[in-house]
Every structure is written in structure tokens, then in C-alpha cells.
């Protein structure tokens with residue numbers, strides 16, 4: 001069901017790789033809610049070609065940009081403004097990549113070159129996107145930027161490894177840039193801390209399926225799906241949340257504030273019998 005929450009709004013969505021991606025689900029939902037969209041992903045991801053199916057569905061151009069390349073980002077924002085005939089109202093940063101996890105390096109044995117690259121792609125890239133938009137004055141007043149995070153920024157989940165560092169930095173950038181962009185242009189910047197979700201990036205984390213079942217049992221409402229996340233992101237892009245900025249918003253069915261659940265205790269007791 002559509003509420004026309006984004007009627008007349010224009011935005012850039014980074015990170016739709018395939019139909020499981022949170023960005024993909026969000027693009028569909030933004031389109032349904034009346035938004036015009038530009039889709040972006042890294043040139044290597046565009047070569048897979050999947051994104052063209054989404055582009056057709058939501059009637060959006062696809063503009064490639066490696067999120068660690070400032071020239072690419074400048075080109076993306078300039079072309080997007082040309083396409084829309086004006087500034088954008090929202091941006092979704094749905095990007096993550098851990099080189100050490102990919103290469104099987106544990107947290108106590110990080111390759112620092114890979115670590116730098118992971119932090120740049122997964123976290124500093126939010127600063128790069130915001131700085132590009134800031135310099136071009138590309139976001140309308142009361143515009144909204146959302147980036148996706150995970151609770152490993154606050155609490156230890158050992159297999160999440162260096163991505164925990166990346167998410168802590170991402171959330172800090174959202175707060176700090178949120179201050180400056182709020183003062184100058186009333187642009188708001190938030191992170192949404194999502195439940196474990198079966199996507200390409202999510203499944204890269206060791207023990208992902210077992211952990212997802214654990215989170216499902218721990219959360220009073222169960223895990224939030226990517227479609228639930230898309231709906232929440234739409235509210236954050238809408239005018240209904242105008243005074244929310246610099247926050248990390250948990251979207252996890254209550255996982256973050258649950259110490260232990262009856263279901264987890266019962267499973268644990270069964271296991272030790």
C-alpha cells in the first residue's frame with residue numbers, strides 16, 4: 001500500500017546489487033511512494049547487469065560511481081541534478097565491504113592495508129558523499145541522508161570483525177556531519193542499525209545463518225526484513241521525521257534492548273541437557 005509519502009521528492013540510492021539488497025528493496029519502496037530516483041553502484045557491480053532490471057522497474061537512470069573516488073562522486077551528483085533539474089531531497093548510503101573478512105583474516109590478524117580500504121569503502125565513503133554534496137550544495141533544505149549500520153558498533157560480535165570499526169566510524173560521521181549540515185542547510189543525517197539480513201554483504205560474515213536464528217529468537221518482534229527496513233527508510237526520507245537528525249536508530253525488532261529471551265534460554269537449556 002502506498003501513502004505517497006515521497007511524492008515530488010528526488011533521491012540517489014547507492015548499493016543495489018541484486019534483489020536481496022536493502023538498497024534494491026528501498027528503491028522499489030521509494031518509487032511506490034512517489035519518488036524519482038537515480039541508482040548508483042561501483043562500476044564492477046554494474047558489470048553484473050542486475051541493476052538494469054531494477055532501473056527499468058523504477059524508471060531510473062543508473063550512474064556508476066566508485067564511492068572512494070571523489071571525481072566519480074562529483075560526476076554522479078552533477079549528472080543527478082541535471083537529470084532531476086534541481087537538487088536532491090534524499091540519499092541512501094547502503095554500502096559495505098570488508099576486505100579482511102573476504103580474505104579470511106581474523107580480527108587479531110588484520111592486514112592494515114585491507115583495513116584502511118574497508119574503512120574507506122564502508123565508512124569514510126559517507127563523509128566523501130556528504131562532502132561532495134556539501135561542496136555542490138546538492139541537497140535541498142530539510143533533505144535527508146540515511147546510512148546503514150549494525151549493532152556491532154556498540155557491542156562485540158566477534159565474527160563481524162573489522163566491520164565493527166567501520167560501523168562505529170560511520171555512525172560518528174553521521175553525527176558530526178549531521179551537525180554541520182543541519183546548521184548550514186537543515187539537512188538531516190542518520191544511521192539505521194538493521195537486523196541481520198540475508199544479502200550478499202550479510203552472508204559474507206562467518207556463521208551468519210546461525211547468528212540470524214539466534215537474533216530471531218532474541219528479538220521480541222523477530223528480525224526486521226529488508227522490506228521492513230525499506231519502509232523505515234521511507235519514513236526517514238519523508239517530511240514526517242523532519243526533526244530527527246544525528247541519530248543511530250535501531251531497527252531490529254527489539255534485539256538491541258533485550259538482555260536475554262525465554263526462547264534463547266530454552267534452547268540453551270536443551271543444548272546442555
Ligand SMILES: NC(=O)c1ccc[n+]([C@@H]2O[C@H](COP(=O)([O-])OP(=O)(O)OC[C@H]3O[C@@H](n4cnc5c(N)ncnc54)[C@H](O)[C@@H]3O)[C@@H](O)[C@H]2O)c1
Pocket residue numbers: 014015016017018020021022023041042045065066067068093094095096097121148149150193194195196197198199200201202203
Ligand atoms: N545484511 C545485513 O545483515 C546487514 C545488517 C546491518 C547493516 N547492513 C548494512 O547494509 C548495507 C547494505 O548491505 P546489504 O546487506 O544490502 O548487502 P549488498 O551486498 O546487497 O550491498 C552492499 C553494496 O555495497 C556496494 N559497494 C561495495 N563497494 C563499493 C564501492 N567501492 N563503491 C560503491 N558501492 C560499493 C556493493 O556493490 C553492494 O551493492 C551495508 O552498509 C551493510 O553493512 C547489512
